[in-house]
Amino acid sequence: MIRKLLPILASDDRAKMRAFLTVCVAYGILQGVALLLAIPALRHLLAGEASASWPWILSVIGAAVIAGIAFSIQSVLGSRIGLALMRGLHRSIIDHLGVLPVGWFSSDRTGRLSQSVSQGTTAVWTAASTLIQPLVTAVVTPMTIALGLLFIDWPVALTMLIAAPLLYLVYRWAAALAERSADQIDQAAVEAASRVVEFTRAQPVMRAFRADQAGNGMLARAHRAQQEASRRSLRTSLPGLIGFATAVQLMFAAVIVIAVWQSLTGAASAATAAVVLFAAARFTGPLIDAADLGSALRLAGHDLDRIDNVLDEPAQPEGTDSIEQAGELAFDHVDFTYPGGRQVLHEVTFSAHPGTTTALVGPSGSGKSTILQLAARFFDPDAGTVRIGGVDARLLPVQTVMEQLSVVQQNVYLLDDTIEANIRFGNPEATDDELREAIRLSRVDEIIDRMPHGLDTQVGEAGVALSGGERQRVSIARAFLKDSPIVLLDEITASLDPENAIAVHAGLAALSEGRTMLIVSHDLTTIAGADQILVLDDGAIVEHGTHTDLVAGTGLYADFWAERERAQGWRVTHPTDAS
CATH class of the missing domain: 1.20.1560.10 (ABC transporter type 1, transmembrane domain)
Known part of the structure; x- marks a missing residue:
């Protein structure tokens, strides 16, 4: 002992x-x-x-x-x-x-x-x-x-x-x-x-x-x-x-x-x-x-x-290479299997460039969120290469990888601190002017105006004092303040009310300026304007193209869009309406 x-x-x-x-x-x-x-x-x-x-x-x-x-x-x-x-x-x-x-x-x-x-x-x-x-x-x-x-x-x-x-x-x-x-x-x-x-x-x-x-x-x-x-x-x-x-x-x-x-x-x-x-x-x-x-x-x-x-658990391996081109993200024949599970991704290959938005679409379990996790280097691929900034992510220092990325998730976790502290978590060295600009672009100013203590409002453990949409806006403000060239978004509008959804969409539009956006969403209206849409099924990319190209086809995306169009006509009827 x-x-x-x-x-x-x-x-x-x-x-x-x-x-x-x-x-x-x-x-x-x-x-x-x-x-x-x-x-x-x-x-x-x-x-x-x-x-x-x-x-x-x-x-x-x-x-x-x-x-x-x-x-x-x-x-x-x-x-x-x-x-x-x-x-x-x-x-x-x-x-x-x-x-x-x-x-x-x-x-x-x-x-x-x-x-x-x-x-x-x-x-x-x-x-x-x-x-x-x-x-x-x-x-x-x-x-x-x-x-x-x-x-x-x-x-x-x-x-x-x-x-x-x-x-x-x-x-x-x-x-x-x-x-x-x-x-x-x-x-x-x-x-x-x-x-x-x-x-x-x-x-x-x-x-x-x-x-x-x-x-x-x-x-x-x-x-x-x-x-x-x-x-x-x-x-x-x-x-x-x-x-x-x-x-x-x-x-x-x-x-x-x-x-x-x-x-x-x-x-x-x-x-x-x-x-x-x-x-x-x-x-x-x-x-x-x-x-x-x-x-x-x-x-x-x-x-x-x-x-x-x-x-004794091995630290995440890292190298000493430098970024060649900020904002570049590429998957090259990537395979991945979770420990003890089935293969989730197979031969996934695509590139995403600065100033563009890449959307990932597909049924549940098709591997969309796994691609985001590999892009954020939460895991490393079993085969193939994930390149960040033009370099194999495994050859970069972990800190360099993290500086390249901002991640906005569906379930946002906020620290038990003030709204300001949670936003500044993205960049503690940010100036007050940069903080105010991030708050404006993400529409967080609408939240703090309603709060009796403004930016000093305590959000509680995991942000329980704020609604889901408000937490999303704070998370987007955090991403603005970090100012990373690559932004990863996972189903961030899935459970939002119309008001928060509009505010989040506006924040995302501002956030996408000059950045590489990789977004997962089941809401096709969110990604209809993406520069490229990747359709996944059973861990592989089965279609890719723009919204216009894919809707005009006969593949999985066209089926998704047709289902959405049919759902638009649904309405709840009352028994007295039937006659």
Whole structure:
């Protein structure tokens, strides 16, 4: 565990960790020394030699005072080390998450991440600040007592020293038993955490469809599975715990037999035997504590392993090439399959140029949104090449790719901050004039005029204080402020009311000036004016051309348009209208 902690700490904190461990060892030794000094003091007192016991009593007091000082120092150092670890882990996790491919953040990892970032880092902090010292003391103090007893009662001391490696072997056996069910406990805990996140996020759906009991049932099953995993772990590890405790008690029984035998044979006085037994009792107590502390420390070690698994995930590969022509976007014979799924794209080839709009149309599941995700480099293709700025995106620095792109999605996520802060997120260095222009072009000025606090209005978590259309406008303003040459839009008008749809369309028209637009939409009126329309079916481009060309044909797009025209004539009738 300690070897795992050291690499996480900064260089100056590693020096503090070594100092902390040194003080912990010193405290354990001082505790043992104080107990050893108490033996002659007690022996003199039991023999009625009070005056001879005073020097030893004063020595005990002195050792106890020094041990108290050492304890205070290690407590302060332990707290600092724990906080440094917590800070270092959070920084490492956050920094590493920032370089992972966006596609890595699948839903099945949500529970594990939340478990690692919250409970995992807390467990590691607790281990460093409160578990290491008592565990070190539980090992060092008994060994100090055993070595010191060599000069007082060597048969008893020899028994302890011979028993030490045997006890260690039993302890390792007990630890191995506990390890068997550690993965099951981990998986159950992650599953429970995932269900809690899911239950929280799905509240609107559950309540709308009166499925809250079903959600409760899934959550309850996950918690029952976690409890069952804990019970199985206890059943598995119980023989080891009993075995270790029994071994310690057998060793203590052997010490009692030897001490009593020496007293009966006259090899040692009764007073000596009594104080030696007292010391032996102090030897066995910490050993049993060490077993419990070691178990808790192992659990923290598993938490640290889970965090290490996240940190070991490979960062998104990147190169050092430079953009050749800003705004160019091209797919060249691209194939792509989601992990564990079917092939989504096959031989997709097209180019999009600055100042043009490319629309993606097709039935659900045809691969439209996947093309946007590959264009944003959320994933990399299995075969073929995605070129950004005329260069294979994999050969560009990730930061360069991100500078080339703005993404406006159907489900806009806003930070729990003000409207202004969410817009400035696109470009924190933007001037006030640039901010005002982005607000005007995206029609966000109509929103802030209605708000009592204007730009300083808090949007709430995920932007819940704004409507879907208002969030879309803020997102478009963010894209204006970022001023990237390529803009990716995914079904952004799908669920808007007429007023917001008009405002968003106006914002998109302004945003498209001089930029490369790649847009996915089922609303054909949104993309009718596109410079090229790509029609996808089953992961392949089956048609391409302008709206006029495709409507005049007999392909899938013409069928879509005909369906739309027929839908325009639909109207809802009242029973009284029928006659």
